[in-house]
Amino acid sequence: MNAVRLGWTRGLIELRQSFTNAADLVSHFLWPVMMLVVLWFLRDRDFGSSGFVLGTLALPSILGMNAAMGMVSMSQQLTADREDGTLLRAKATPHGMRAYLIGKIVSVSGGLLADLAILLIPGMLLIGGLAAGDAGSWLTLLWVLLLGMVATLPIGAILGSVFTSARSQGLIQLPVLGMIGISGIFYPITSLPDWLQWIAQVFPVYWLGLGMRSALLPDGAAAIEIGDSWRHWETVGVLGAWAVAGLIVAPIVLRRMARRESGSSVAARREKALQRVG
Known part of the structure; x- marks a missing residue:
């Protein structure tokens, strides 16, 4: 319970800092604003003869996509904390790793919910045809x-444990963008070849988009789904x-990663980072 309390407090502090820091504020608003611009251009484009416009279909899908992107935020933050020694300091305190992980879940989830609200509230004013x-x-x-x-968040924790530097996080972006591209986010998945539909259904991005569409679209929109x-x-x-x-694998990977953390490993990563800057 002490670890839970410390983690909750840590997460709230990190969340508050993210909304009082200029760079973090830009990241909170940049992606939702970009998606709102995309929705603006899709607001009058019909999808075939279905009677629905692409903007109406895309808004809940984008919400699902943003929810799935929480795993990328988790991975990036965990990797950054390994590189600057934050994770090592957490390891050195009693119940520090538990409190750290709980705090990271709180801060990433809170930031994710705020980003979804930034997108959803103006999106509902911009796009019609929703059943909310x-x-x-x-x-x-x-x-x-x-x-x-x-x-998705445990997946992000696993990826953050595997990649040792913030620079290597770029390797995650291409596969994630590929998943988004085939998951029916900006265009119904039924317009894709069958083999791509099967691949998309393996990953959580498609199911998050489908679930959001089921919540915010009228029942008739199910006719364009698989x-x-x-x-x-x-x-x-x-998703279950x-x-x-993720809940089984993530603690195992995190424990192994934490055991490998030491002052010398942090110093070596910092030296490599300085060499890249130089």
Whole structure:
């Protein structure tokens, strides 16, 4: 309980700092604003003869994509903390690693929720045709979001443990962008070849987008989905499987990574970083 309390406090402090720092504020607003610009250009473009516009279909999908991107934020922050010695200092304190991980979950989740609100509130004013007027829609959005974060944040912790420097995080970006491209975020997945549809359904990005669409779109929009259905049970199954796998593997990988951390390893990484700058 002491670790939980310390982690919660640490996470709130980091979250508050992210909204009082100019660079972090830019990162909070830049991506949602870019997505709102994309939605503006899609607001009047129809998707075939479905009767729906691409902007209406894309808004909830982008919310799901942003929720999945929490794993990238988790990975980047964990790697940065390894490089500057923050993780080593946490390791040296009683229950420090538990408190550190809890704090990171709190700060990343809080920042993610804020980013989603920055996108959703003006997006609902910009885009019409959404079915967000009843409690059931918001309840669906809530459970999809919570399950999605449990499914993706441990993946981010694993990736942050594997990559040893912030510079190597660039290796993550291309596969993530590839997943987004085939997951039906900006255009319905049923317009893609069948083999790409099967690949997309392996990863959580597609299911987060589908879950968000089921929450915010009218029932008739399910006709353009695979199987003409929102497939809630399949969404629970796939996201749940990723969550269980991540929660099992992440603590093991984090413990092994923490055991390898030492003052000499931090100093070596800092020396390499200085050489790159030089």
